[in-house]
Amino acid sequence: MTKAIVIGGGIAGMCAAKVLADAFDEVTLIERDRYPDVAASRRGVPQGRMFHTLLERGRREIETLFPGIHKLMDERHAPRVSFGFNCALMTPRGWGRNLPFPSITSLFCTRGFLETAIRDHFCKEERVTVIEDATVAGLTSDGERACTGIRYKVRGDDSEHQMPAELVVDASGASSHAPSWLTKIGVEPPREHELDPLLTYAGVLLKRRPGTRFPKHWWWTHGAFVQRVPPRDNKGAHLIRQEGDLWLLTLVAGDGFDLPEDIDGIARFLAQMRSPLVHDMYPYFEPTGTYSRFRLPKNRWKYYEDWSDPLDGFIAIGAATCVFNPNMGQGMSVAAADADILRRCLEQTTSPRELPRLFFREQARFQKNAYQLACRNDLRFDSVQGKRTLRVRLFNAYRDMITQAIAANPALARPTGRVDMLLDPISRLYRPAYLLRVLFAWAFLRSRQTPDAAARVAPEPPPRA
Numbered sequence: 419m420t421k422a423i424v425i426g427g428g429i430a431g432m433c434a435a436k437v438l439a440d441a442f443d444e445v446t447l448i449e450r451d452r453y454p455d456v457a458a459s460r461r462g463v464p465q466g467r468m469f470h471t472l473l474e475r476g477r478r479e480i481e482t483l484f485p486g487i488h489k490l491m492d493e494r495h496a497p498r499v500s501f502g503f504n505c506a507l508m509t510p511r512g513w514g515r516n517l518p519f520p521s522i523t524s525l526f527c528t529r530g531f532l533e534t535a536i537r538d539h540f541c542k543e544e545r546v547t548v549i550e551d552a553t554v555a556g557l558t559s560d561g562e563r564a565c566t567g568i569r570y571k572v573r574g575d576d577s578e579h580q581m582p583a584e585l586v587v588d589a590s591g592a593s594s595h596a597p598s599w600l601t602k603i604g605v606e607p608p609r610e611h612e613l614d615p616l617l618t619y620a621g622v623l624l625k626r627r628p629g630t631r632f633p634k635h636w637w638w639t640h641g642a643f644v645q646r647v648p649p650r651d652n653k654g655a656h657l658i659r660q661e662g663d664l665w666l667l668t669l670v671a672g673d674g675f676d677l678p679e680d681i682d683g684i685a686r687f688l689a690q691m692r693s694p695l696v697h698d699m700y701p702y703f704e705p706t707g708t709y710s711r712f713r714l715p716k717n718r719w720k721y722y723e724d725w726s727d728p729l730d731g732f733i734a735i736g737a738a739t740c741v742f743n744p745n746m747g748q749g750m751s752v753a754a755a756d757a758d759i760l761r762r763c764l765e766q767t768t769s770p771r772e773l774p775r776l777f778f779r780e781q782a783r784f785q786k787n788a789y790q791l792a793c794r795n796d797l798r799f800d801s802v803q804g805k806r807t808l809r810v811r812l813f814n815a816y817r818d819m820i821t822q823a824i825a826a827n828p829a830l831a832r833p834t835g836r837v838d839m840l841l842d843p844i845s846r847l848y849r850p851a852y853l854l855r856v857l858f859a860w861a862f863l864r865s866r867q868t869p870d871a872a873a874r875v876a877p878e879p880p881p882r883a
């Protein structure tokens with residue numbers, strides 16, 4: 419009889435448990451929260467009140483793991499959003515291109531809604547036992563180099579319990595205590611890299627005021643984004659459609675800017691934005707939830723892949739290994755893709771000694787794309803303290819060239835969109851054929867003034883393409 423334990427039942431934990439159920443006789447998932455009966459935010463996932471989108475990579479991974487989940491999401495009216503088609507996007511360089519047809523889409527719904535949909539399917543897994551209201555307090559070991567299980571407490575009961583397992587998977591998210599758990603059993607934790615994006619988010623759920631209708635020319639029926647502009651404009655906002663009739667307003671402030679303390683200050687904050695678009699949409703809505711603020715955690719990479727003191731029978735997955743600015747909406751997709759990497763590694767080995775080494779290597783190879791995209795973008799902002807290496811500066815300059823080149827050759831948008839959606843690695847952007855096309859388009863554009871240049875910085879996006 420083989421057993422695996424998963425610590426934490428967020429996106430990474432649920433996906434990992436599903437994968438482990440095919441390789442182990444028994445899987446126990448331990449979650450410190452009691453899951454809500456309906457789609458709602460919960461204490462253990464404080465970021466869940468903030469905006470969450472599921473990129474195409476995550477959508478595909480989750481559909482593979484839980485077939486039929488997207489039909490369920492469609493039935494429950496989770497909108498698919500395509501920038502430039504049904505959602506306006508003001509990038510640092512002005513309005514994004516607008517499109518006559520949807521391009522790559524993302525799924526937009528509240529975090530609680532997605533989690534509940536996954537759980538509705540996930541709970542049908544026979545080999546997985548879910549223990550709610552239980553908090554893992556540490557690891558157990560054989561005193562040498564092997565993890566033998568966990569120590570945990572159940573809410574309302576002061577005594578500590580132990581549970582043995584052949585494999586322990588830490589999926590306890592950004593606030594994972596694994597480094598101190600490892601230290602306590604005499605294992606040196608992996609070294610870490612950190613970069614503080616110095617960002618605060620605030621969000622509130624809204625619903626349409628009865629009887630109101632957007633003006634006819636507003637093709638951005640699913641919402642609008644106004645992004646921050648490096649190096650110093652640290653204010654952003656978005657108002658995006660969610661499941662059913664819900665909308666989510668998000669305010670973003672980097673270092674030096676204050677977010678309103680309460681709902682009264684929202685309109686004032688929006689009025690100071692580069693584009694009045696979100697401010698103009700806001701009066702069509704009224705609040706339907708509480709206003710909350712959230713200080714973003716630091717970008718953090720735990721170097722499990724070069725761990726000098728690896729522990730047999732222990733792996734970590736999702737935000738427990740790598741946390742990054744959610745600016746590009748990649749965290750849940752990374753968590754789901756990590757589970758697929760685990761599945762492929764388990765096909766090669768279930769040995770408690772070999773699996774961690776293989777898994778951490780493969781996971782790092784994939785996760786570094788999301789981590790680098792997030793950190794390099796953060797480093798565009800003067801307020802962020804970090805090393806701006808030549809590689810980082812070249813990458814950011816090249817991304818700017820790509821953005822400009824797309825105006826001359828829209829076909830160039832797809833490869834970079836696929837990288838942002840985590841469908842392809844960053845290295846795709848350096849393929850000689852693509853690089854040359856970018857250079858040509860960029861040089862061509864610089865030699866001419868494009869007719870729509872003025873429209874790209876107008877207060878409203880250009881009319882529908």
Ligand SMILES: Cc1cc2nc3c(=O)[nH]c(=O)nc-3n(C[C@H](O)[C@H](O)[C@H](O)COP(=O)(O)OP(=O)(O)OC[C@H]3O[C@@H](n4cnc5c(N)ncnc54)[C@H](O)[C@@H]3O)c2cc1C
Nearest residue numbers: 426428429430450462465470471554591736737744749750
């Ligand atoms: C403001 C903000 C906005 C974001 N927006 C997006 C977005 O648009 N798109 C996107 O893809 N990602 C987004 N993310 C990232 C996303 O929330 C995380 O990357 C993703 O949830 C990681 O999933 P996870 O399962 O690893 O961790 P989590 O979702 O944090 O889950 C961890 C789970 O472990 C449980 N737990 C913790 N400690 C213990 C313990 N000791 N014992 C038992 N259980 C425990 C918690 O209760 C929780 O259920 C955003 C993050 C933030 C902060």
